[in-house]
Amino acid sequence: MSSQRLLSWITGGYLALFFAYLFLPLFIMVAAAFNAHSSPALSPWQGFTLRWFGELFAKDALWAALWNSLIVGFFVVLLSLTLGLAGALLLARLQKHARTLLYGVLVSPVLTPGVILGVSTLLFWREFGSQGGLVLTVLAQSTFIAAYCMLLIMARMQRFDPTLEEAALDLGASHRQVFWKITLPFLRPALLSGAVLAFLQSFENYNTTLFVIGREMTLTLFIGSAVRSGQEPTINALAVIFIALTVVLAVLYEVKRRAERARETARREAAERADTVLAAA
Amino acid sequence: MTDLLRRYGIAIGSYILLACGFWVLVMIVVPQVTMLYYTTWYIDRVHTGELSREIDQLYGKLDDLDADIARLERALNTQEPPARTETEQALDAARSAQADIEARLPALEQAWKDSRTARTYGTRNYDYLLGNTDHRTVFLKTLFASVLVTALALIFCYPIAFYLAQAARPEQTALLLLGLVIPYWVNELLRVFAWQMILSGRGVLNMALSWFGIVDLDAINPPPPNYLGDGGVVVGMIYAYILFMVFPLYNVIETLDKNQLEAARDLGASWWRIHWRIVIPHAKPGIAVGCIMTFMLAAGSYAVPMALSGGRSQWFTQIIYTWTSDTQDMNLGATYAFALLILCIVFIFLMMKLFRVRLEDIAR
Numbered sequence: 200m201s202s203q204r205l206l207s208w209i210t211g212g213y214l215a216l217f218f219a220y221l222f223l224p225l226f227i228m229v230a231a232a233f234n235a236h237s238s239p240a241l242s243p244w245q246g247f248t249l250r251w252f253g254e255l256f257a258k259d260a261l262w263a264a265l266w267n268s269l270i271v272g273f274f275v276v277l278l279s280l281t282l283g284l285a286g287a288l289l290l291a292r293l294q295k296h297a298r299t300l301l302y303g304v305l306v307s308p309v310l311t312p313g314v315i316l317g318v319s320t321l322l323f324w325r326e327f328g329s330q331g332g333l334v335l336t337v338l339a340q341s342t343f344i345a346a347y348c349m350l351l352i353m354a355r356m357q358r359f360d361p362t363l364e365e366a367a368l369d370l371g372a373s374h375r376q377v378f379w380k381i382t383l384p385f386l387r388p389a390l391l392s393g394a395v396l397a398f399l400q401s402f403e404n405y406n407t408t409l410f411v412i413g414r415e416m417t418l419t420l421f422i423g424s425a426v427r428s429g430q431e432p433t434i435n436a437l438a439v440i441f442i443a444l445t446v447v448l449a450v451l452y453e454v455k456r457r458a459e460r461a462r463e464t465a466r467r468e469a470a471e472r473a474d475t476v477l478a479a480a
Numbered sequence: 481m482t483d484l485l486r487r488y489g490i491a492i493g494s495y496i497l498l499a500c501g502f503w504v505l506v507m508i509v510v511p512q513v514t515m516l517y518y519t520t521w522y523i524d525r526v527h528t529g530e531l532s533r534e535i536d537q538l539y540g541k542l543d544d545l546d547a548d549i550a551r552l553e554r555a556l557n558t559q560e561p562p563a564r565t566e567t568e569q570a571l572d573a574a575r576s577a578q579a580d581i582e583a584r585l586p587a588l589e590q591a592w593k594d595s596r597t598a599r600t601y602g603t604r605n606y607d608y609l610l611g612n613t614d615h616r617t618v619f620l621k622t623l624f625a626s627v628l629v630t631a632l633a634l635i636f637c638y639p640i641a642f643y644l645a646q647a648a649r650p651e652q653t654a655l656l657l658l659g660l661v662i663p664y665w666v667n668e669l670l671r672v673f674a675w676q677m678i679l680s681g682r683g684v685l686n687m688a689l690s691w692f693g694i695v696d697l698d699a700i701n702p703p704p705p706n707y708l709g710d711g712g713v714v715v716g717m718i719y720a721y722i723l724f725m726v727f728p729l730y731n732v733i734e735t736l737d738k739n740q741l742e743a744a745r746d747l748g749a750s751w752w753r754i755h756w757r758i759v760i761p762h763a764k765p766g767i768a769v770g771c772i773m774t775f776m777l778a779a780g781s782y783a784v785p786m787a788l789s790g791g792r793s794q795w796f797t798q799i800i801y802t803w804t805s806d807t808q809d810m811n812l813g814a815t816y817a818f819a820l821l822i823l824c825i826v827f828i829f830l831m832m833k834l835f836r837v838r839l840e841d842i843a844r
Contacts, residue, residue: 206751210643214656217640221663224674224719227684231677239677242687242697285499292484304504310772312780312824314797318817319511322518322810342507364487374489403667406782406797410804419669426673426787429680438670445665449658456654 225442232435239432255433264421268402271336271417275401276394278341283348283393284386287356290349306350308343316342317410331413339411340401347400348393355389512821518814519606521599531592538581538588545578605815615799615816621710622796623823626778629717633725633774634767636718641729641766642759646738657730664723672787675716679707679788708790716788721777725770732766733759768835775827779820796820 231241235248255261286305290298308316320339321331329335359382367377383390405419412420425431485493552571559567609615640660644653663671678684682697686704689695695704707715736759744754760767785795796816803813831837 210639210647213639214643217636218659220719221660221722224671224678225663225666227677228670228674239673240680240682241677241684242682282499282503285496286503288488288496289484289500292487301500301504304508305500308508310776310824310828312776312797312820314780314782314800315512315515315817315821315824318800318804318813319515320507321804322814323511323514325810326514338507342503345503368487374492378488378492405669406780409782409801419667422667422669422673423783423786426669426676426783429673429676429787434670434673438666438673441666441670445662448665449662453655453658 225438228435228438229442231432232439234432234435237432238430239435251433251436252439255436258433260416261418261421261437264416264418267333267415268418271333271340271408272398272401274337275340275344276397278337279345279348279397280390280393282341282345283350283352284390286345286349287352290353291356306346309346311343313343313404313406314410317407320407321411331411331415333412333415335411335413336408336415336417339407340404343407344397344400347396351393351396352386352389355386359385515814515818518811519818521601522604522811523598523809524595524600528592528595531588531595535585535588535592538585542578542581545574545581549574549578605811608812609815609819615796618794618796618799619819619823621793622779625710625714625717626775629714629721629778630725630771630774632718633722634771637722637725637729637770641726642733642755644726645730645733646736646741660723660726668720669783669787672716672720672784675712675719676708676787679712679715680790681706683707706790708788709792710789712788712790713785713793713795716784717778717781720781720784721774724773724777728766728770728773729763730766732763736762764835765837768831768837772828772831775831776824779824779827 227241231239232251233247233249234241234244235246235250236243286301290302290305293301317339320335320342321329324335324338363381363385364377367381368374372380403419405423408417408420409423416424422434422437425434484496487493488496549571552567552574556564556567556571644656648656676683680686681704683706685707686695686697690697690704697704740758741754744758749757780797781795782797782801785793785798789795789798797820800813800816800820803809803816
């Protein structure tokens with residue numbers, strides 16, 4: 200075999216191995232979710248069962264934790280978008296050193312391990328008597344999630360023409376009108392994707408939440424305590440639900456992407472056809 | 481500043497400044513400073529213990545005096561003058577001793593209460609951290625494991641990133657990227673839990689090994705080995721964080737001009753030289769970012785050690801959690817967290833020096 204063929208065989212094999220490695224644990228969890236064994240395992244296989252799903256849904260703690268996760272996620276989205284937008288707008292107006300400094304400070308929570316964010320937030324608010332809870336969780340999570348939102352908004356703002364704002368002001372629009380009718384609508388895609396990203400990041404956050412949650416519980420912490428004991432078989436059922444949701448989302452995303460590509464191609468072809476017609480005339 | 485107000489007006493301009501101020505100060509800077517401040521003081525629990533014992537002793541004495549007084553009063557009822565006066569004197573002495581103690585108690589109890597929250601300043605936290613050899617071992621273990629995870633992730637991811645960036649067809653690339661990302665949309669805890677099922681004594685790994693006769697799943701004495709512990713944690717970390725190495729590498733290799741590679745190949749360079757002389761130097765920023773992210777995730781990881789250490793070993797983040805939750809010693813917790821922060825900062829600076837990168841990271 201030529202060295203090229205050999206290389207492409209090795210590459211293909213390596214790729215397959217890599218993907219198998221990534222997906223294997225997921226398959227194991229899905230399979231184990233239907234194993235009637237009393238502790239989570241793939242062997243010994245004691246028969247196919249759906250009972251873990253039933254037991255999972257019967258757990259009150261699960262629903263309470265899910266509700267808390269949703270509430271925290273909602274407020275994290277609000278706070279992160281508010282802060283991220285302010286950060287992006289301010290950074291756009293700053294130059295050189297001030298800009299680099301502020302950018303560094305605002306983005307530093309992303310680099311900081313979640314444990315440290317959690318500990319520092321807990322200690323600070325402890326001075327005011329807080330023992331942890333949902334509010335503290337919203338604050339701690341937003342510290343770094345707002346930075347992600349800010350980055351998304353900044354990326355979108357790069358394509359913004361500031362003269363649009365200036366023209367509107369010259370024509371007599373109030374600052375509020377300019378903001379609500381020009382700036383924000385332009386940023387809407389970034390705000391929407393920021394909201395989705397913020398919610399997902401908040402929902403699955405563990406390290407930071409662990410330190411600031413006090414006596415409450417979010418869904419991820421619920422999973423965490425089950426993982427710690429290692430004896431809770433309903434966790435695999437929960438994993439199946441998560442995986443199924445993820446696959447559905449991925450499929451939807453791919454379908455949407457292909458639809459957009461098709462639309463883009465169709466538009467281009469129509470334009471070319473129009474050009475040739477004009478050229479011939 | 482005036483530019484900001486001119487552009488957005490007073491109302492919105494104020495919102496921007498206040499929001500940023502709140503974010504920078506109240507959420508980022510001051511909490512970190514507070515954590516640092518917490519490392520400089522401690523609560524003298526020894527003193528509290530001493531006060532507590534003293535108070536208990538005094539209550540004990542009070543009980544004794546109560547018993548004495550009751551006894552003396554009973555005796556009083558059956559006594560005549562000569563013995564009676566003696567008893568009355570003893571009674572007075574007992575009662576005044578009681579009053580004496582009762583006068584002292586409030587102040588002592590207040591001192592005890594205060595000592596439970598009083599801040600004694602000193603280097604006790606750092607002394608403890610540096611003096612505790614077990615914890616020092618754990619710190620070094622966490623450090624080495626994180627470096628190992630980072631290095632292995634880099635080695636495993638480089639071929640994938642290169643293939644996706646340069647060798648695959650565009651349609652294929654999009655699909656493969658999606659395929660890489662899907663497992664990461666599932667919660668890290670759940671994915672790590674799957675490894676618990678793989679590495680445990682009756683887990684999937686041993687199940688596979690038993691098909692080759694290497695392991696007997698039903699053995700009781702000794703039972704089949706489990707792979708949880710330090711090694712298991714490293715394996716789990718590589719699995720959990722490997723994607724954070726792929727994407728920075730992919731992004732930076734993608735910007736490499738294909739023509740350079742073709743030219744090198746035409747000029748007869750071996751694939752090894754192409755990578756070493758062209759691709760890797762170009763990919764330095766991506767490698768730096770990927771290494772930083774992977775290291776930080778590994779060093780600060782709590783879920784993976786919790787799930788896969790099998791109770792056999794302890795990792796640094798677990799110690800921090802123990803301090804802040806079980807022991808409620810916030811000062812030691814702050815000190816240990818601060819140590820972790822210093823470790824991460826040092827690593828970032830090292831990476832930035834090594835690869836000559838600036839703060840242009842985080843290009844997700």
